[in-house]
Amino acid sequence: MDHSYHKGRLKWIPVSQTHYWQVNVNRVITIIQNVINAKPFDQQYLVPCSTINSLPSIIFTINGNKYPVPAQAYIWKEPMDCSCEEVLLCKPSHTTAYTAEPMRLGHCTHNLFNPQLSTTLRFSGQSFNLGYGAGRIVGITAYNIVWIMNLINLGQAFVLSQKQNGLVDAIFDGVLGLGHPSLTAKRIIPVSDNLKTRGVISKPVFAFYLSTKKENGSMVMFGEVDHSYHQGEPKWILVSRTNYWQITTNRITMVGVILGCSRSCQAIMDTGTALLLGPTRVITMIQNLTKDRPFDQQYLVPCSDINSLLSIIFTVNGNEYPVPTQATSRRLGANPGG
Structure with missing residues (x-):
């Protein structure tokens, strides 16, 4: 045995049944789902990714010795491997209509939205066909609640993509439009405009920070600018035509x-x-x-x-x-x- 792979003295546990590698457990922390405040969803229990590091360990006591299992080990994060990029996604606790398992489309694993599992979604009956520089999306429009951190937008119009060409190998699961309302397809009002119109944000401002470094990550901001993402004073530029930025x-x-x-x-x-x-x-x-x-x-x-x-x-x-x-x-x- 290579002892470089462990710390301290080894603890030996007698097997209680030789048919399996079975041992007697003295006690286990129970009611785990209640303790970590997990929410039930489609035969699973979900917790927000942001809380994982603060959750307690499950402790197995065997032969009088305690063996803690941290939350990072007993909570599974959905992997998405795309274009040689490893992105770890965790289903948000507020989402109510993801499928139980992610689906692989092209070379990427994508989370899919199942409208039949949503109790708040309303279909508009309008079809949607839009070409992008990198592909095309065909689908139908619908309305649902959009929840961004602590911002809630009721009745946001969006598109359920039924067919997509050229976008299945993208590392993202969807597109969030930030264009001017006069250019949007089907005259759908963008999220940023709805948030301001309904008084959810105080200022008609959105900002974004784009990064190629995984450890920093990119960021989109609504209602104000997080000044930690730039140096010096921001410089404002007048829009010369409101159809575009x-x-x-x-x-x-x-x-x-x-x-x-x-x-x-x-x-x-x-x-x-x-x-x-x-x-x-x-x-x-x-x-x-x-x-x-x-x-x-x-x-x-x-x-x-x-x-x-x-x-x-x-x-x-x-x-x-x-x-x-x-x-x-x-x-x-x-x-x-x-």
């Missing part, structure tokens, strides 16, 4: 070269895309400056050059916003070295 950009430069907008131009802020889109002439200039090599309808740069490439600088309201090359380049998964 559209702003006026003074110029776009890289290594001192003006790429575009020499006399100002219009740009759209969009969290719904992972791409930086622009006119062919501007994108071609960027590719020339970064010495990209064309390959299979893409342009490649050696990974070893990424950190030495200069940022693309967007000048808005006289303020410069640099976008580093690490944010405009995607590392190919097939070759981690470059």
Whole structure:
């Protein structure tokens, strides 16, 4: 026996029945579900993920010795493995209509919503067919309660996706629209607007923080800005057209070269895309400056050059916003070295 795999002296327990590895247990902490305040759901019991670290251990006493089992070991978190990313999800205690088991669609495991298990959902009868840059969703619209932390929005319209093309391999289970109401499909009022109209939040503000680091994670905020997610004073930019989150950009430069907008131009802020889109002439200039090599309808740069490439600088309201090359380049998964 390799003793490097345990601490202290080994404790031996006699087997009480040789048919199994069966031992006599003196006592076990009972009424676990009541103690941890677990809520019943579809033959399971759920607890909020945020409470797991504060829950007590279950202690097995055998031969007079106590063997604690922490909550992290006796509560199961739903795994979702997608695109080489490990994301641990736990069913929220307020959710009443997840299926008992997640379903694997494409290469990803997704939590599915079962409307038949919801007592608060109302169908509108409207069909829905919308194309995204990365795919298409076909479904029906419905109304239900949306619960975001301590914010409750009654009667929020949303779409139940019945068919999806191109989105099943995404690491997310759904899409939360933050667009302007005038552009929404079926004139559905977005969550952020409903929260303000109904007085749930005091300010007509939402903000987001996007991170590629798992330990930090991304964040969306409603009603106010969490200033711990930025440095310095926030700079406010007027929307030049209310149909989009559209702003006026003074110029776009890289290594001192003006790429575009020499006399100002219009740009759209969009969290719904992972791409930086622009006119062919501007994108071609960027590719020339970064010495990209064309390959299979893409342009490649050696990974070893990424950190030495200069940022693309967007000048808005006289303020410069640099976008580093690490944010405009995607590392190919097939070759981690470059």
